[in-house]
Amino acid sequence: MANSLVSIQIIPKTKNGEEVIPYVDEAIKVIDESGVRYEVHSLETTMEGDFTKLMAIVKKMNDRMVEMGSKNVISQVKILYQPDGISMDQLTEKYR
Template sequence: MANSLVSIQIIPKTERYEDVIPYVDAAIAMIDASGIVYRVGPLETTMEGELTQLLQLIEKMNEKMVEMGAISVISQVKIFYNPQGAAIETLTGKYD
């Protein structure tokens, strides 16, 4: 059972202030490829899993942004940790 919900808003800074949507799409593709349960929102993406695993993925996402040409990256992260279990559905299911 997952012990954490982690929301990430990744904001890459590009040299010429290009559109960053392709960068954000690449970050979301990394989450999707990982097999982690996630939900995309308009300003952030929330992931469900083990805290260590999610933080490692965030590190890889930041590295990917630089590989794609970003000169720096801001990652705004929110963490909900509960050793007894954490699920997106528990917090937002009634709104679906």
Template sequence: MANALLSIQIIPKVNNEDVYSFVDEAIAVIDSANVTFEVHPMETTMEGELSELLKIVQQMNEKMAELGAPGVISQVKIAYQPEGISMNKLTEKYQ
């Protein structure tokens, strides 16, 4: 079972470019990492091992730089429970 949930809102600094194409690329980095994730209107939440999720955040930021963004703001929230945590368990009463 995963020990962390990590939500990220990535905001690349771009000049006169479509920021959504950059966000799509950031989400593609998550998708290629083969972790459980959900895209929401204001952030994307991933489920996995904390160290793995933090590496994905690094890769997302590096991808933004590769695409030409001169800077990136990443707002990150982490829920960490060594004994295990899941998105479904936290939200089951709402489903």
């Protein structure tokens, strides 16, 4: 069972003021390719899984932004670490 939820909003500084959406799409692609469960929301994406693995994904997302030409990247991250297990569904089931 997953022990963490990590929500991330990634804000890359783009080359020459380019549109940021293609960069965000690429960051979400990094998450998708990782195989973890995730949900995309309007202002952030939430991942569910092992804390160490999720933090490695955050690093990979930032690295990918730099590979694409970003001079720097701001990552706003929220973490829920619960060693005995947690899921997105547990937190949102009463709203569905």
